Amino acid sequence: KANRVFHPEDTVIPIGNQTIGGNKLTIIAGPCSVESESQILSVANQVKAAGAGFLRGGAYKPRTSPYSFQGLKEEGLELLKIARAETGLPIVSEIMSVSKLDKFVEDVDIIQIGARNMQNFDLLKAVGQTNKPILLKRGLSATIEELLMSAEYIMAEGNDNVILCERGIRTFETYTRNTLDLSAVLAIKKLSHLPVIIDPSHAAGKWWMVEALSKASIAVGADGLIIEVHNDPANASCDGPQSITPERFASLMGSLEQIAKIE
Ligand code: PEP
Ligand code: MN
Numbered sequence: 001k002a003n004r005v006f007h008p009e010d011t012v013i014p015i016g017n018q019t020i021g022g023n024k025l026t027i028i029a030g031p032c033s034v035e036s037e038s039q040i041l042s043v044a045n046q047v048k049a050a051g052a053g054f055l056r057g058g059a060y061k062p063r064t065s066p067y068s069f070q071g072l073k074e075e076g077l078e079l080l081k082i083a084r085a086e087t088g089l090p091i092v093s094e095i096m097s098v099s100k101l102d103k104f105v106e107d108v109d110i111i112q113i114g115a116r117n118m119q120n121f122d123l124l125k126a127v128g129q130t131n132k133p134i135l136l137k138r139g140l141s142a143t144i145e146e147l148l149m150s151a152e153y154i155m156a157e158g159n160d161n162v163i164l165c166e167r168g169i170r171t172f173e174t175y176t177r178n179t180l181d182l183s184a185v186l187a188i189k190k191l192s193h194l195p196v197i198i199d200p201s202h203a204a205g206k207w208w209m210v211e212a213l214s215k216a217s218i219a220v221g222a223d224g225l226i227i228e229v230h231n232d233p234a235n236a237s238c239d240g241p242q243s244i245t246p247e248r249f250a251s252l253m254g255s256l257e258q259i260a261k262i263e
Pocket of ligand 1: 032058062113114115116137167199202
């Protein structure tokens with residue numbers, strides 16, 4: 001189902017009154033984690049004003065250490081809904097467990113499956129039984145074929161609304177958090193009709209690389225970007241070093257508008 005041989009046309013996924021895929025760029029922006037009502041409202045208003053189409057925010061966080069901030073959980077989803085109501089931005093948030101699926105289907109506009117759950121086949125099958133748009137991130141060490149097979153798991157259950165995300169892969173290099181595999185976009189577009197977006201924030205792990213990697217993503221034909229934006233990166237509960245401020249995000253949007261049609 002994900003194979004371009006059987007579906008030559010690019011897939012365009014409808015989400016509310018917007019779409020992802022086709023000849024334009026979708027921008028999803030927001031903090032790694034929802035931290036408070038004032039934080040998410042301020043970031044949401046600022047990314048909206050700068051031209052973002054969707055708001056991201058983690059409520060359930062897959063952290064390497066069990067002692068790190070795990071997210072505001074249900075309260076985080078409530079705060080995202082408040083931000084959506086205030087800004088009109090549809091919301092994107094990561095699901096970690098099948099047990100929360102009904103809640104996510106009801107509350108969020110795009111369900112994110114994180115890199116660590118790319119091969120959680122029970123979760124893939126469960127989201128496949130909904131008709132929600134799914135943002136499927138590439139696993140830390142997953143091949144392109146494995147990513148496409150995970151998309152196939154979702155689609156095999158009847159949900160064709162899958163958006164793929166290249167977010168950097170693990171290599172021997174340690175200077176960056178991950179290594180952005182730009183050529184994955186070209187490969188996926190040859191093999192599949194599904195939209196592909198890039199997450200330059202998790203790929204680099206460094207905020208100052210985000211702008212150049214965003215431009216490079218456009219050059220290889222990505223359908224969109226998911227960018228971490230935080231009101232106070234130095235004090236963020238999660239992923240501060242890779243988060244850009246709302247001011248930098250606005251200037252990034254200004255430069256992306258010169259080279260891409262953002263919608
Ligand atoms: C995230 O988007 O905050 C996240 C945890 O990403 P990934 O699953 O790509 O590491
Ligand atoms: Mn993050």
